Amino acid sequence: MTTSTENGYRPHHLSHTVVAIVEDKPGVLMRVSSLFRRRGFNIESLTVGPTEEKGLSRITIVVDGESAPVEQVEKQLYKLIDVIKVSDLSSEDMVARELALIKVRANNLNRHEILEIASVFRADIVDMATGSVIIQVVGDEAKIDGLVKMLEPYGIRELSRTGRVAMVRGTKTTTVHEREPEQIARVHASQGRRVDDMELPFSSD
Amino acid sequence: MARLNGAQIVLESLQREGIDTMFGYPGGVVLPLYDTLPQYPGIRHILVRHEQAAAHMADGYARASGRVGLCLGTSGPGATNLVTGICTAWMDSTPVLALTGNVTRALLGKDGFQEADITGITQPITKHNYLVMRADNIAMSMREAVHIASTGRPGPVLVDIPKDVFQEEAEFEWPEQINLRGYRPTTEGHAGMIKRAAKLIDEAKRPIIISGHGIIWGDAQKELVDLAEKANIPVITTFLGIGGFPESHDLSYGWLGMHGMYYANHAADGADVVIGIGMRFDDRAMGRFNAFNPNAKIIHIDIDPAEIGKNFSTAVPIVGDAKRVLPKLAAEVKEQRRPEWIRWIDQLREDHPSLHVRETRRMLPQYVMRTLYEETQGNATIATGVGQHQMWAGQHYIYKRPRQLISSGGLGTMGFELPAAIGAQVALPGQEVWAIAGDGGFQMTMQELAVLVDEQLPVKIAIMNNGYLGMIRQWQELFYDKNLVSASITQPDFCKIAEAYGIKGLRAEHKSDVPRVIQEAREHRGPVLIDFMIDQEENVWPMVPAGAALSETLEQPASEAAR
Missing domain, CATH: 3.30.70.1150 (ACT-like. Chain A, domain 2)
Known part of the structure; x- marks a missing residue:
């Protein structure tokens, strides 16, 4: 990973802004960053935080376009099971x-x-x-x-x-609109898959 | 609903998934699971001698049967020993479920005895992995793990369970449904793209199909034959695609790549449209990327969108399952004859018959493989290691059905042959399974001979013994100025090793012994090891040197052929 150079930042004309909506689970950030390392994609910046929907996080990655064909970045991200939606904002008015x-x-x-x-x-x-x-x-x-x-x-x-x-101007979003069917949500809840109070002794991210 | 402990939930889950065989090795933290095993007599546990072999056995089981193969290791070294086997499955996209124990939750992250961060370690070599922190998460994790491993592009999945989670009690409820929002493989293929592909094929003068492992995993051999026959498209396979198209078929032109057939490599290089199906345009198959056939338009059909456009730019991408896409494509293409193109390849094959076995007095490995093919009437399932013998087994045995050749193509894992053959034999009771080994690689996993005895598995083992790490010698001869370093390798008396385990050992010292020992081995009901003392100097041809183009395929030099 490369990040800052002199003055903190490099020129951005070759970079892409990719937004990934991911399951908010232990290890997910490690999976994403490990993928970038493994494929030799250089990350210029990466931010992560909660989204409008509980249980999901939004990761915004600025990736050096020279090291990474943005189509491959998107497709490789989609291969991760915990990644639900990927949007490339580079060509958008954002x-x-x-x-x-x-x-x-x-x-x-x-x-x-x-x-x-x-x-x-x-x-x-x-x-x-x-x-x-x-x-x-x-x-x-x-x-x-x-x-x-x-x-x-x-x-x-x-x-x-x-x-x-980053966010696209206008009504278009990077949101996942699809809701979990209620029955399945109940199974998930009863199986304790998304429990807020669960404390892990460690988490890899 | 029933109140069970974690270990019981694991075994219940396996039963629900129809997984009835596990290859494993016990250790401290998985003892709760072993303690529970006798309660589940429907699950067969096969005790291996090294966890790496457990993963290869699960892999061989999966490749032979098409079902998920399960391996089990304890925490720390048990888990890390699985890694080579998991990576082998990862590179070749096979559905292996790896189950590991870990230290108790309180000790996780504290560098406890036999702790390894196996989910971290296997993250880049699994399709997905789980660290299950509560007993009531086990059922869903197991269900998802099997689903992920066996659908879409198959691949290994690891489930890591701390010791006290095996012991914790929870309500067991089998999740009937799965909702993985981030995992929905595309199977149907885009109708517009299929139309475009059909148009390209109709207009093509010299189309060729390169079919891969995906045909086998997609169970699409028939669909492939239908497409090839309707439009008269010659078919070559990748090494892992061997058997995906019957090699006896008129349109079959062998397989391409570093040691592929001369005519297959040149057909790929001379085509105007290349239709890659269930394959990933790997460097060993395609030669130097930027030197591969610049005139070909590529149609790429694969279930993994990330493979499309990864190594080559594609004229028509189709993401989907071969079994679903090929009939639609076959319906769109016109019937054609293409006599000129087919005659051109036929002529090439006549002039450069890469699979000719020379008449010599010495025991050539090609002759051994050809004799094995004849003696077994081409029906045996063949598992190989990696190196020269692997290429000869790919070349000189003729494969007619999918899943007949089991080999580590992507990772190239030496020592794969014996455990993979064991896994295949477990999956195919009553069928003939041969492990083809080199004398080097066999020494990497030969401890698994014990499993043949324990489980009474009639695997036949053929060691191509030339006293060398043959592929190393070949490369040092050809590319390192004959500077042979660590190429020669000593070996024990393999027959005595076999006998020490209680296995019949046979040796073929002369060419004339070959048919007889193969017959003797086949007639023996139990496992047999045959030590074939093959010609020491023989090399694998044809060959595309690393970094060369397919059009630069070298054939056996006259000096070598005249020996």
Whole structure:
């Protein structure tokens, strides 16, 4: 896996945004990332979180298009039993965002300048101390890259970026619309397959 | 509903799935399961001597019968020993269910005695795997595991169960339905694509079918014959596809690849439309990818969409089950004769008869295989190891039915032959099963001779003994300037080994012994091992050197042929 280079990010013209809806089960993230390693697909960023439906997670993967023909990425993902739906957003009109927290050196002399830069980028100050501020910014990669570049001369102590989440504009979704038939859901529930309170002693993701 | 413990639920589940045979080896954490086995007399447990062989036996059982093969190992080393066998099944897409025990839940992740993260280890080499953390999850996991292993593109599935889950009690309810939202194999084939494929075939001057393992697993031999006959399309198979199309058929032109027939390789290279069915355009079959027949338009029919477009770009992709797709395609294509194209391949076969067995005084392995074919009237099920003998067995025995040749094609696992033959014999009681081995590979799993005795299995073993790791010698001769390093291998007296286990051992030292020892072995009711002291220097031909194109197939050099 490769992730950041100088300035945190690489240019994105060769990358694809792939969204996978997966069963929220132990080990599923490992299955997905292991597949990318195994097939030599380079991940630029990967984010995972819950979806609109209980029991499902949404994984957003930005994959280097040169290392991975996006059709193969999709098909290989579909082979995983826990992957329910895969969408390639690359050709769609999409909203893509990430969030970054940036801790910048600041002193009485330059703090004002830093706050002004942040406000130009519509970023928020979420913490302030005598020697530093934490700036929170949301936007596409280019905007965050731009802010990072502006802040670099002041000294960036720490940079944490979430990676991309994305959504298609308009009514189209990446959602799984199909509901589990009630009878089967009952069997699953009675067999304890999706139990919230179950604590595993470890989980491979 | 009944209250059972986890071990009972496992065995109940197996019974419901119709799985009545397991190849296994006990260990600490699976003792609760073994403790329960006597309660289920309908389930036969075969005690192996090494877990790797258990997985190969399950694999051989599956390949011979078409049913799911089950192997069982304990945690840690028991589980890791299964890995080679699981990977062998994975590469060749066979339905093996591997059951492992693990340390108690409280010890998981704590590096407990004999703990191995076997679900993590086998993740890339299984179709799916389960770590079952509650007894009331066992039934559903077992049901899903068998379903996943045996449907779509088959493959191995592993179910890992901690010791205390075997002991935990739960209400047993057999799930009648499965709902795997992320697993719905496409079987029917896209009607529009089938029409496009038919048009391409109708317009083709030189079409060829390359049929693979998928024909065998899809039970589509008849459908394939119907299609080939209607449109008069010559058929070549992959190595694993051998038997998927009867080799005695007029349209059969052998198999292609690194040691495929000269005319098969050139037919694939000379075709204008290549119809790949249930095969994956693997490098051993196709030669160097970018040098393969640039003029061919490819129609690719496979049940696994990820195979389509993986190695070659495809003119017409059809995702579906061969048994469902081929009749629809056959209905669409026009009847044709194609006399010129067929005459061209026939001429090629006449000029380059790759399967000619030379008349020599020495005992050639090709002669042994041909004699075995004749003596068994072509009816035996053949399981092989990996190397020269494997290729000779593929070339010089003539296969008429699916599941007749059982061999590790994808992973190329030496030592596969004996355990695979045992699995096949268990699946096919009363039928003739031969294990063809090399003297090197046989030493990797020969401890399983004990199983033949325990289970009274009449497997016949033919060792092609040339005192070399023959394929290694061949490569070192051809590509490493005859610098033979670790190619020569010593071996015990195999007949004495057999006798030590209580198995009849025979040796053929001269060519004239060959028919007689084969007859003697066939007449003996129990297992027999035959040590064939074959010619030491013989190489496998034809050959496509690694990285060469199919059009660059080499035939046996005159110097070798004249020996």
